[in-house]
Amino acid sequence: MPNVIQQVYDAGSHRSNPNLNVVDALFQALAQSNLLVTNIVLQSGGYNSLLGRQGIVMSKTEIDYEVDDEHYVFRAVFRLSNGVSTRNVDNIETREDAIARLLELSLSNITLPAQLEGIEAIEVTQYGRMNAGEPPVIPEPTTWPRNSYNISFTNVGERPVPPNYNTVKRGNRYSLFNQIEGLVGELKLRVLEDCTLKPLTEQDMTFARGFIKLENDYNGWIPDEIHNTEPVIKAEKFEAYRIADTDRSIRATTVLQKTKNRRTHFNCGTHLKHEDKRYTVPPGEYFFAPTSDIILMSMFDYDIWLALISKSISMTKSNSRVGFLSAASEYQDGKSINIKTKVIEGSADKNVDSTFTRRANSGRLK
DSSP: OTTOEEEEOOHHHHSOOTTOOHHHHHHHHHHTSOTTTOOEEEEOOOTTOTTOTTOEEEEEEEEEEEEOSSEEEEEEEEEEEEOOEEEOTTOOOSHHHHHHHHHHHHHHSOOOOGGGTTOOEEEEEEEEEOOOSOOOOOOOOOOOOTTOSEEETTTTOOOOOOOSSEEEEETTEEEEEETTTEEEEEEEEEEESSOOOOOOOHHHHHHHHTSOOOOOOOOTTSOTHHHHSOOSEEOSSEEEEEEEOOOOOOOOSSTTTTEETTEEEESSOEEEEETTEEEEEOSEEEEEEESSOGGGOOHHHHHHHHHHHHTTEEEEEOOOHHHHHHHHHHHSOOOOOOOOOOOOOOOOOSSSOOOSOOOGGGOSOO
16 A cells, blocks of 8 residues: 555653664564555654654665465665655645655755764564464545645654554564464665665574464463353452362562462462552462453463563551461471479478478489
């Protein structure tokens, strides 16, 4: 689809930030866009921003791709230029003509930030599995307001086309994740001194074939109770299900520390506080679950989620005398003291009554 524009609003780029890495900001803007259908990506700027008042425009100039039945490689070059706006002195009436006019102005006098000196374009290469799901919905073309006084990339933009994946940055790599299938591909970006497209090779297709479809993740770690019982706690961001009784005592101050093998153990009554709400949890073995569909989560994703949600929960114990003794006996070693008995002998003096003393010459009790 021609003239599909993606506008990326980055709050950090609007402020005066002398430490802003302009290349990283542009990489992130491209990574958030649906590169297969988007032709222009506009990274917004702001007053005193290193990206300029009206941001930076990245327009697709060349593309190349290779596909087989299950995998693909897509490569494109996005040329860099400045965001512009102008008065509609020519009485432009169509959106296509407005975009063409803006691109002409943007490319005619390029003054990029100092960090982009010597850089003319950015090359993106997307590797991955073919998506068997529904294709993205292309929005209807935006109606261009006739006789508009000003034209800019902002007022010729439209609702972006969402990609079928989420992009996660891992170091200098951008991994592509699908909510159902997990890891589905990768995105590589590099800066270019010109707009020359590097041809794809068989090695690129071999790399794409590495993202094979895996078997469904093991979900036996999820207890059946979350499907057939009501949660003991039903908060906005998590639920807690009681699985069984427990005699396991774990000294800890957080929910995460009290969790072993994805089961949380409370050996006494406990109070949990989350977002200004208090919950009382009786003793037992529990399973904490997100309010979203946990079936879509892997064990790795669950561990990350539990660590994050644990930080938002404060925990205090409701100790009883029995609970205190039970907890103490778990960690304190009992010590026995052997006492040797002694026989106490009475006095044999005939002139006085028997007393519990030895004779004077015996000194003291032995």
